[in-house]
Amino acid sequence: MKTPWLFLLALALPFCALAAEPQSSCTDSPTQAGLNTCASSDFTKADQQLNKVWKAILVKYKDQPVFLEKLKASQKLWLQFRDAEIAAHFPVGKGEDPATQYGSVYPMCVGQLQASLTQQRIQQLQAWLNGVQEGDTCAGSIKPSTDLK
Template sequence: MKTSWLLLLALAFPLSGLASDLPCYNAPSQAGLNACAASEFTKADQQLNKVWKAILVKYKDQPVFLEKLKASQKLWLQFRDAEVDAHFPIDKGEDATQYGSAYSMCVSQAQTELTQQRIQQLQAWLNGAQEGDICAGSIKNSADLK
């Protein structure tokens, strides 16, 4: 039962080609795989922070937008954590042993996937909107961002 559940878990969070291309995912131990996944999440989080800071600079002339974006980001962080918790629910007082030794790797991979999705969402404000896009809202025209 546990094996089939872990298989389903692995299918629920595909590595999107990410892990297979990384040398550290060839680690000979689960501890090495866990460390690799944690490192990948750290890299994704650092990239998210770079995108975030670039938006703050490019949109410093739009304080209302930045206030709204900060509120959105705060809620996104809560969503990310809740989404991961929904995939790996643990009651208070329990530990994660029910998910096996791959638990921390799976959590890191889920966090990485969601963080990469958020980077793509935020990237729209750095890439800019096409001239005439009437639904671009707060996204500056791409010509104005150069």
Template sequence: MKYIIICLLLFTAISKGFAQTQAEMNKQANEAYKTADKQLNEVYQNILKDYSANKTFLSNLRDAQRLWMQFRDAQVKAMFPEPAKNYGSMFPVCKANYLTELTTQRVEALRVWVNGLPPGETCTGSVGARQ
């Protein structure tokens, strides 16, 4: 009997850990996107600060970031071209997950200006050209 009660308690705890409402899944996906977007803004601001003396680079970076945001939005439209209602109740999660993926990729692309390139890299361009 003790074994059955322990199994039932364990099953209840596990099932509650995995059971989520659609609203909870939407919230979780949106939070992940907000976190990725916050990381993007932090990396971008660090670059603006670190490279403040390199006006040409910063002008080009700002242009690139504006274009990336247009690209991101176009990618989402390409991925989900129909009205949201056509994708069902999972659409908010799917859209937020895709935005998170695209934003995370951009964060990694920008981190090179913060972290630098591996030693011996010859094609550094503006990476490290803080002045």
């Protein structure tokens, strides 16, 4: 049998490549501080993505100033909602330290919730970038996908 190891190597390479990719799972950290940092990083990435979507909407809809005014008001209220939602999940009295009440997991939990809420908002805003099918009479300010190219 001629060089079976080459055949085995060829089979194993894709799996080695997958194993070599950095994992982004926050569950991989062995410490709470690492988990907290990872969750904060996930929120930062989601926030950056939200800002990219936001800027793209501003460009694509620059010809609709009334819509943009209303969307800006909506976004301002969404930010208030996000913060209020987090406060409702982790209520603390004035002057109290949330880490005392919720422990060392508090920053991780907040980061995870912030990232989740931000991802939901990205999905909502993405509709204005994706567009709708021509003839969707209930699309409102969302342009047909044929107009967005």
